[in-house]
Structures are given as C-alpha cells and as structure tokens.
Amino acid sequence: MTPPKGHFILHEKEFEAFQAVLQKLLADSYAKVVFLIDKNGSMLSAAGATSDFDTTSLASLAAGNIAATGGLASLIGEKEFSILFHEGERDNMHISVIDNRLILVVIFDKRSSVGLVRLRVRRADEELSKILHAVDERKSGEEGGGVIEELTEADIETLFK
Amino acid sequence: MSFVNYSSREINCKIVYYGPGLCGKTTNLQYIHKRMDPDSRGKMISLATETERTLFFDFLPLSMGEVRGFKTRFHLYTVPGQVFYDASRRLILRGVDGVVFCADSQLTRMDANMESLENLRINLREQGYDPERIPLVMQYNKRDVNGVASVSELHALLNYRNVPEFESSALTGTGVFETLKSIIKLVLIDLKKGGK
Numbered sequence: 316m317t318p319p320k321g322h323f324i325l326h327e328k329e330f331e332a333f334q335a336v337l338q339k340l341l342a343d344s345y346a347k348v349v350f351l352i353d354k355n356g357s358m359l360s361a362a363g364a365t366s367d368f369d370t371t372s373l374a375s376l377a378a379g380n381i382a383a384t385g386g387l388a389s390l391i392g393e394k395e396f397s398i399l400f401h402e403g404e405r406d407n408m409h410i411s412v413i414d415n416r417l418i419l420v421v422i423f424d425k426r427s428s429v430g431l432v433r434l435r436v437r438r439a440d441e442e443l444s445k446i447l448h449a450v451d452e453r454k455s456g457e458e459g460g461g462v463i464e465e466l467t468e469a470d471i472e473t474l475f476k
Numbered sequence: 477m478s479f480v481n482y483s484s485r486e487i488n489c490k491i492v493y494y495g496p497g498l499c500g501k502t503t504n505l506q507y508i509h510k511r512m513d514p515d516s517r518g519k520m521i522s523l524a525t526e527t528e529r530t531l532f533f534d535f536l537p538l539s540m541g542e543v544r545g546f547k548t549r550f551h552l553y554t555v556p557g558q559v560f561y562d563a564s565r566r567l568i569l570r571g572v573d574g575v576v577f578c579a580d581s582q583l584t585r586m587d588a589n590m591e592s593l594e595n596l597r598i599n600l601r602e603q604g605y606d607p608e609r610i611p612l613v614m615q616y617n618k619r620d621v622n623g624v625a626s627v628s629e630l631h632a633l634l635n636y637r638n639v640p641e642f643e644s645s646a647l648t649g650t651g652v653f654e655t656l657k658s659i660i661k662l663v664l665i666d667l668k669k670g671g672k
Contacts, residue, residue: 322477322478322479322480322667322670323477323478323479323480324479324480324482325479325480325481325482325483326482326483327482327483330481330482330483330484331483353479353571354570354571355477355479355490355551355570355571356490356535356551357479357488357549357551359479359481369518369519371518371519371537372518372519372521372535372537375521375535375537375551376521376535379523379532379533379535379567379568382567382568382570383532383564383567385567386563386564386566386567462480462544462545462546463480463487463667463668464668465544466543466544466664466667466668468661468665470543470544471543471660471661471664471665473541473543474540474541474543474548474660475657
C-alpha cells in the first residue's frame with residue numbers, strides 16, 4: 316500500500332506533458348473527451364469536450380468506481396481490475412489504472428471502438444507512467460515552490476472572512 | 477493525500493465525515509450544499525439506497541477561495557454508517573486529509589458511537605494512517621432532540637485526543653459550518669507541516 320504521507324505536487328512541466336499525452340490520445344482514439352484523475356478523485360488534466368461534462372463529479376465517481384472494483388478484485392484474490400469498460404446506448408466509457416496511482420478515463424461514441432481505444436490507451440499508459448516517474452524523481456530532490464510550507468495561520472484565516 | 481497543482485494553482489484536499497448510521501453525516505453535507513453560494517460548491521452526489529440510506533458515499537466539492545494565489549478545493553465525503561458496509565468505508569478513507577467524527581448525541585446511541593469510533597481507528601490504521609495524528613474534529617450532533625448525553629459525557633467517551641469539538645444540529649444547521657471551518661483549518665495546517 317502506498318503510504319498516505321505528504322502530498323502529490325504537480326508542476327507546470329509535468330502538467331503540460333500529461334496534457335500533450337491526453338491530446339494525442341484524444342485525437343488518435345477519436346474520443347469525445349479524456350480525463351486523467353488521481354485515485355482520490357481529483358482531476359489532474361483533461362482534453363476534449365470537457366464543457367459537456369460535470370468533470371468534478373465524474374472524477375469522484377470514476378475514483379469510487381475503481382476503488383469499489385479494486386475491493387472486489389481483492390476479495391477474489393486478484394490484485395486489481397486494471398481496466399473497466401461501460402457500454403452505453405450512445406456513449407461508452409473506458410477506465411484504466413495507470414501505474415497503480417492514476418486513473419485514465421476515455422469517453423467515446425460510435426465514431427470509435429473499444430478495440431481502438433484499448434490500443435491507444437496502452438500507448439498512453441506507458442507515456443503517462445514515464446512522466447509519473449519523472450515526478451517521483453524530482454520529488455526526492457526538491458519539493459518545489461514552497462507555497463505550502465510558507466502558509467501561515469493568518470493566510471488560512473483569510474478563507475473564512 | 478492532498479494534491480497541489482502548480483499549473484492550475486490549486487490545492488485539493490479530502491475530508492471524510494465518519495460516524496454511526498443515522499447520526500447525520502449526509503445531513504451535514506446537505507446543509508452545507510444548501511447554504512453555500514452556488515459558485516463555491518459543486519453538485520452533491522449521493523450514492524444511496526432506495527430508502528435514502530448511504531450505500532457507498534455522498535460527495536460535495538467546495539471551493540473555499542484563495543490562499544497565496546492558490547485556489548483551495550475541498551472534497552467532502554461521507555461514509556455509509558451501517559456496520560455491514562465496512563469494506564466501503566475503508567475505500568472512502570483512502571487518501572483522506574482530515575476526518576469529522578459525527579457522533580449521535582442520543583443516549584441510546586452511545587454504543588454505536590463508540591463502535592464507529594473504534595472502527596474508524598482500525599480502518600485508518602489499515603490505510604496506513606496514524607489515528608493519533610490525523611486531523612480530526614468531533615461533532616456532537618442532534619443536540620436539539622430529547623434524551624441526549626451531556627457534552628462532558630460525550631467528551632469523556634469519544635474525544636480521546638482532546639480535539640476541537642462542536643455541538644450541532646445538522647438539520648437546522650447549528651454547528652455545521654463551525655465544524656467544517658475547524659477541520660479545514662486543521663487540514664491546511666497539517667498540509668503545511670507535511671510539506672517539510
């Protein structure tokens with residue numbers, strides 16, 4: 316189990332790298348929209364027709380979905396179900412776990428197919444994992460920014476004024 | 477585990493409302509949803525049974541404004557309180573940054589409160605957290621009904637860490653925002669410490 320200590324920090328450079336992978340995946344898989352979220356349900360990056368969807372709710376439910384199927388997996392002695400596919404009348408949803416930490420969601424309609432999406436997701440998976448490892452390497456060096464460390468109680472108080 | 481996005485300049489944190497069945501966790505979120513400015517909160521999602529008992533979780537995203545140029549977002553979750561949904565409760569605790577323990581003040585629910593609190597400690601440990609250190613706030617709910625325990629009794633029974641505690645009536649909203657404000661502060665202070 317990954318220890319819950321600390322926080323996940325995403326910098327501009329990695330954000331843009333994630334964004335580039337998602338844009339490519341969107342185009343190559345003929346998807347409507349693709350999202351990258353963390354396992355706790357926070358949105359990291361998205362591409363495509365995002366304004367058509369309630370992205371915050373979607374991220375939270377996709378994370379809940381992965382958590383629940385992960386629970387089911389362990390009950391039958393599996394490590395996890397790394398891919399979920401939901402077929403709708405009009406739109407379909409392909410959800411996959413990246414490097415045991417992030418969740419990639421692809422929403423597509425009949426212009427694409429589950430086979431094509433699966434193929435393209437596999438390639439995106441490798442690229443996203445590489446970026447994640449780069450984040451880890453940087454993390455062990457400097458934490459970056461320092462904004463969090465410099466927060467004062469007075470700063471926090473301003474939220475409630 | 478909180479998530480800081482330097483690109484979109486956002487801090488995201490997860491707060492979980494824990495407590496025995498029917499103590500008012502969902503009602504807390506419903507009140508917050510009702511009273512917050514619609515620009516500052518997202519849609520509330522409830523995965524509930526047909527009888528409106530929480531089946532998996534309730535979810536309410538809040539935007540609390542900016543600190544040092546960073547937007548702060550808090551994702552509020554409730555767990556299903558009923559004893560047999562323990563597997564779901566464990567999942568929801570993953571990645572949590574702070575916990576509100578919502579206790580039912582009614583004398584008849586003291587055993588349920590204690591059982592739920594013990595369950596919280598076990599599940600936190602299972603997820604790799606230290607139950608003695610995680611940001612925690614106690615809420616003694618249903619202060620407006622008859623047959624409730626005194627605050628000092630509740631404190632003695634439940635507040636094992638002497639954390640901030642609030643009397644509330646989630647239905648009318650008494651104490652709901654005080655509780656929320658307190659846990660948000662604790663989470664941000666802990667985030668600051670965790671960054672070191």
